[in-house]
Amino acid sequence: MFAFPDPGLLRLRVSVRAVIGVAAAVACAELSGLSLPASITGGLAALLALFTVGDPTVRRQAVTTALLPVTGLPVLALATALHGLPPLRDVAFLAVVFCGVYARRWGPRGQALGIFAFMMFFATQFLHAVPAQLPALFAAVLMGLAASSAVRFGAWCIERRTPPPAAPAPPGGRGLARLTTRQAVQCTLACGLALAVGQSISDERWYWAVGTAWWIFVNTASRGETLVRGFRRVVGTVVGIAAGLLIAVPLHGAPAPTAVLVAVCVFGIFYTAAPSYSWMMFFVTVMAGLLYGLLGVLHPGLLTLRLQQTAVGALACVIAVxxxxxxxxxxxTNAWVQRTLLCVRHCTAEAARRLAGDTTADPAARVAELELLLARARASLAPLTHPLNPFRARKARARQVIELLDDCAHRVRALAELAADRDASHDTRLTAACRRVEAAVEHLVADASESLAEPPSAEPHHHPATDRALAHLHHLETSLTRLAAPLGSHPREPLAS
Incomplete structure (x- = not known):
C-alpha cells in the first residue's frame, strides 16, 4: 500500500489530520462524561465528516459539514425510536438507503449527506441504541463534527493551500436513464435482499450485510465496477478478520492499546482509500473488531458472522446489478473515455492559446480536470483488466485504451508546462498541429461538435518551447489515432496485431 504514489504527500497529510480530528472528537466526548457508545458515535461522526465531505472549495466543504447534522440527527432519532419495532425499522432503513443514493445526483454534497444519514441509522444498529440514549448520542455527534471541523478548517486546512478541482459529475439523463436513479433502485433492492437473508442468519448482526451492500455501490457506475468492488470488499474483510483474530481478540478490549490500534486503523482507512479498496476494508474490519472488543462482545464467532454477512451483502449486490x-x-466506460478525450481536446486548445500569447488561457485548470476524468476512466476500465476477467480480447483492449489515455495525459501535462513558460512564443505550425489533434478527437468522440477558440495567428518564431510543444502535439496526435482501433471495433473482437 506504500508503493502507490503520493504527490506532495497529500494522502499522508490527510490521513494524519484524520487521526487528529477523530481523536479530538473522542477526547471531547470522554471529557464530557459521555458513555462509551456515545464516544464511538462522536468518533464515527468525525471520521465521516473528514472522509465523505469532498466539495471543491473550503467554503462549500464547511457548508456541507454544517448540513450533516441536519440530515443525520433526524435519522438517528428515527432509528432509535424504531429500535423495538423491527418491521417498521427495516422499512425506514430501506427508505434511507434509497434517499441516500438518490441524493448523489446533487454531486459531492448530496453524496456526503446521503452517506452520513445512512451511517447514522447503521450506527444505532451497531450500538443497539435505544431512545434513552438519544440526548447523549446527539451531543456526541455535534461534538464530533465541531472537533473535526476545528481541525479541518482551522488548525490544518490543507485544501486552502491546495484546493482540489471539482469532481466530474456523473452522466445525466431523466427518469431511469439517470445513473443515480438506477443505482438508487439497485441499491435499495440489494440492501433489502441483504437485510432479509442477513436476518435469517442473525437477528442481532444483520446490519453488516446491509452495510456491505450499501458501500459497494458508493463510487461505482457500472455492473463490472460493482462486481469488482464486491470482490475486493470480501478479500479485505477476510484478511481483516484474520488480523482481528490475531490482534483484537487477545486484547480483550484493553483501552490503551485498543485506542492506539484504532488510530492506526483510521490512518490506514484514509491513506489507502484512493489506491486500494481491499486495504481500506482491511483496516475497517480490524477497527470494527477493536470496537467490539471495547464494547465487551468480541469473540471469534462474531468475526466469522461478520464474514458471512459480508458475503451475503456482496452476493445481494451481484444479483441486483x-x-x-x-x-x-x-x-x-465509453461515456467516461469520451469525456476524457473531450478534456484532452480542451487542454490542448488552452495550451495553444497560452503559447500564442493569450494570458487569459489557463491549461493548468484543464489539466487538473483531466486528471480526475482519467482516474474515473481508469476505474471504469478496471473490471475489464481484472485478473479474473475471462475475456482476453476485452482485457487486451482495455489495457491498450488505458496505456494510450495515459500517454495522452502525459503529453498534455508536458504541453501545459511549456505553455507556462513566459518566454515561449507562438509559431503558426502550432496552430496546424492543434487542429490536427482536434480532428483526431472529433474522429473518436461523437459529441465533439463544439467549436473551440483558435489561437491568434502570428508570424513564425523560433523558440525551444515551440519545438518541444510541436513534438508533444505530434505524439498526442499519434496516440489519439491509435485509440481509433480499440474504441471503434466490437468489444469482443480480437485486436489486430
Missing amino acids: AAVLPITTHAA
Whole structure:
C-alpha cells in the first residue's frame, strides 16, 4: 500500500489530520462524561465528516459539514425510536438507503449527506441504541463534527493551500436513464435482499450485510465496477478478520492499546482509500473488531458472522446489478473515455492559446480536470483488466485504451508546462498541429461538435518551447489515432496485431 504514489504527500497529510480530528472528537466526548457508545458515535461522526465531505472549495466543504447534522440527527432519532419495532425499522432503513443514493445526483454534497444519514441509522444498529440514549448520542455527534471541523478548517486546512478541482459529475439523463436513479433502485433492492437473508442468519448482526451492500455501490457506475468492488470488499474483510483474530481478540478490549490500534486503523482507512479498496476494508474490519472488543462482545464467532454477512451483502449486490436495470461496463466506460478525450481536446486548445500569447488561457485548470476524468476512466476500465476477467480480447483492449489515455495525459501535462513558460512564443505550425489533434478527437468522440477558440495567428518564431510543444502535439496526435482501433471495433473482437 506504500508503493502507490503520493504527490506532495497529500494522502499522508490527510490521513494524519484524520487521526487528529477523530481523536479530538473522542477526547471531547470522554471529557464530557459521555458513555462509551456515545464516544464511538462522536468518533464515527468525525471520521465521516473528514472522509465523505469532498466539495471543491473550503467554503462549500464547511457548508456541507454544517448540513450533516441536519440530515443525520433526524435519522438517528428515527432509528432509535424504531429500535423495538423491527418491521417498521427495516422499512425506514430501506427508505434511507434509497434517499441516500438518490441524493448523489446533487454531486459531492448530496453524496456526503446521503452517506452520513445512512451511517447514522447503521450506527444505532451497531450500538443497539435505544431512545434513552438519544440526548447523549446527539451531543456526541455535534461534538464530533465541531472537533473535526476545528481541525479541518482551522488548525490544518490543507485544501486552502491546495484546493482540489471539482469532481466530474456523473452522466445525466431523466427518469431511469439517470445513473443515480438506477443505482438508487439497485441499491435499495440489494440492501433489502441483504437485510432479509442477513436476518435469517442473525437477528442481532444483520446490519453488516446491509452495510456491505450499501458501500459497494458508493463510487461505482457500472455492473463490472460493482462486481469488482464486491470482490475486493470480501478479500479485505477476510484478511481483516484474520488480523482481528490475531490482534483484537487477545486484547480483550484493553483501552490503551485498543485506542492506539484504532488510530492506526483510521490512518490506514484514509491513506489507502484512493489506491486500494481491499486495504481500506482491511483496516475497517480490524477497527470494527477493536470496537467490539471495547464494547465487551468480541469473540471469534462474531468475526466469522461478520464474514458471512459480508458475503451475503456482496452476493445481494451481484444479483441486483445483474438483474435489475443493469448498467453495462461497456456503456459506462465509453461515456467516461469520451469525456476524457473531450478534456484532452480542451487542454490542448488552452495550451495553444497560452503559447500564442493569450494570458487569459489557463491549461493548468484543464489539466487538473483531466486528471480526475482519467482516474474515473481508469476505474471504469478496471473490471475489464481484472485478473479474473475471462475475456482476453476485452482485457487486451482495455489495457491498450488505458496505456494510450495515459500517454495522452502525459503529453498534455508536458504541453501545459511549456505553455507556462513566459518566454515561449507562438509559431503558426502550432496552430496546424492543434487542429490536427482536434480532428483526431472529433474522429473518436461523437459529441465533439463544439467549436473551440483558435489561437491568434502570428508570424513564425523560433523558440525551444515551440519545438518541444510541436513534438508533444505530434505524439498526442499519434496516440489519439491509435485509440481509433480499440474504441471503434466490437468489444469482443480480437485486436489486430
